[in-house]
Amino acid sequence: MFVTALCSLSATFPVWAQPTQEITLAIQAGSGKASTVDVLLTERWLKSHAQLWRFLSEPELTQAELNDLIARAPLDITQLLNTRGYFNSRVQLSQRDGHTDLSVELGPLTTIATVDVRVTDKEGNELPELTQTMRDDWGLKPDSTFTQSAWQRAKDNALIALASNTYYQARVENSQADIDPTTQLAHLHVELTSGPAFIFGPITVVGASRYQATQAIQLAELAGLQTGNAYTAQTLFDAQRRIMDNGNYSAAFVNLSPMLASGLEQPARLSARIEVNEKPLQRLEASIGVSTDSGPRLHLTHTHHRPPLLEWQATHTLDWQRDAKTLSSNWLSPHNEAAWQWTGGLALAQQIDDDITTNTHNWRAGRTQSLNNVQRTYYAQLVQSKERVRNQTPTTTSALSGHWAWSRTRWDNPTDPGNGHALSFDVGTGVTLSQGAKPYLRAHTQWLGLTPFNNPKTGRLATRVALGGVIASEHTAVPSSDLFFTGGDTSVRGYALRSIGRSDGQANNQGLTMPGRLMWLGSLEWQRPTTWGGDVGRVEQTWFVDAGAVSNRLNEQRIYVGTGTGVRFLSPVGPMQLDMAYGHQTREWRLHLFVGIRF
CATH class of the missing domain: 2.40.160.50 (membrane protein fhac: a member of the omp85/tpsb transporter family)
Structure with a gap:
């Protein structure tokens, strides 16, 4: 429940180092009718960014430096609140008997009134199609709240979108946020210059010794990185991923360099330099783990990237689990x-x-x-x-x-x-x-x-x-092996x-x-991120319902249902999810741990 009436919150922070002084910050919702949550978040944000609180814990802070920080606190807080969209806030400072009181009355939030986004070429001529695309994708729409961070993020996203597709040298030519403090309205103006359209030029490979350089070039070309193709950042990502997925390389990077145009040559070209780190010809990998479904697990993999007399890649695998054991040999040609x-x-x-x-x-x-x-x-x-x-x-x-x-x-x-x-x-x-x-x-x-x-x-x-x-x-x-089971971490949880x-x-x-x-x-699963300080966190709360059935005939099916909740977060080895599920047919709870994407 949000409180729209005037409210006040305060906190006291003693300075443990010499000199000591007691400082109190009180924030009021003011004429903007900020909610209790907004007041709490603003208070926490000011304590993290205002210079007075950032330097309070410094052990070498002198009395003179503390007095200077206190004197500059109203201006510092006012400027910080401006970046949050509170342009008419009032900050009052009072001191008595070694006690400092800072009273903040939040002004009304500034609202975006108009947005003018344009894309021009290097001569300053507007490009209508690109302009319309940028306006459609612009992140700050009219009637939304203006903040400095959102304004900067919208400009950055627009520039990234333009520079990621053909226009490698795009830049922000002009940007301005006109704020009217009397009406609390913001008028935004952004002009982006596209620069020339780029295509990919010649491709070279650095670091190839065990495996032919033409192999890396062919892999990049299969991803779309071919001489004459239009430049996109996605193509670079796809080329690097395809080279890495080949299995012969531990790392791959594609670096671009604009080439000097000769005469009236259009479009401009980007030379691509592929840097690769090769894996050894043979590699043995071992891992151990534990699963909530199958208990302890041992996994051994031997890979030979170029067996004698054969250019194929050979992979031999041993997977040993409590109830499932597999020994396999797989071969893959160039x-x-x-x-x-x-x-x-x-x-x-x-x-x-x-x-x-x-x-x-x-x-x-x-x-x-x-x-x-x-x-x-x-x-x-x-x-x-x-x-x-x-x-x-x-x-x-x-x-x-x-x-x-x-x-x-x-x-x-x-x-x-x-x-x-x-x-x-x-x-x-x-x-x-x-x-x-x-x-x-x-x-x-x-x-x-x-x-x-x-x-x-x-x-x-x-x-x-x-x-x-x-x-x-x-x-x-x-x-x-051609028939079906279900149940477990990746199918119907709770069983x-x-x-x-x-x-x-x-x-x-x-x-x-x-x-x-x-x-x-x-x-069906709802993945809802946690929030901290108004920002979306990396940990997600999940709620789910799973159902499934196996039979030989449709009229013999018995449906199994599992429901539960869990947490999901991005670990160094990929998305990890920990679930607690209830099997409605067995009336039992089961813990499920899974790494990766359930597909």
């Missing part, structure tokens, strides 16, 4: 001019689900392409699964299938997204090789969307949907990993949870 790469590999896995133990051999070969945030993969797969239920005789199933996979990500920030979406499909058709040759079709899709609210302090809404299905005759022995499946009591398996042919899950 990309061609269209970014396609050959891929192949073998994986041996063991999965334990209660009393069910499944050993799987998976051979895979195909082609993959990653271009402009879209990844396409075509592959053939041979799967053999051996499943043992308690002490019964193992059941062996195998299948040969062909698949098409496609995924796309559109994030505003790839490491900590706040807006955008991700979508993926995997569709395959195959034939069983055991218990009779029978065809089947498998499909899986998932979508994650992040939708911010208009007010950044309100946060965003995260929506997840996943669907999976296998179409086959009732007696087709589809390998269990253990892979604990949601079909209840196969009717099949004389004594009610064991088995994988099913049909799966769906949905999640």
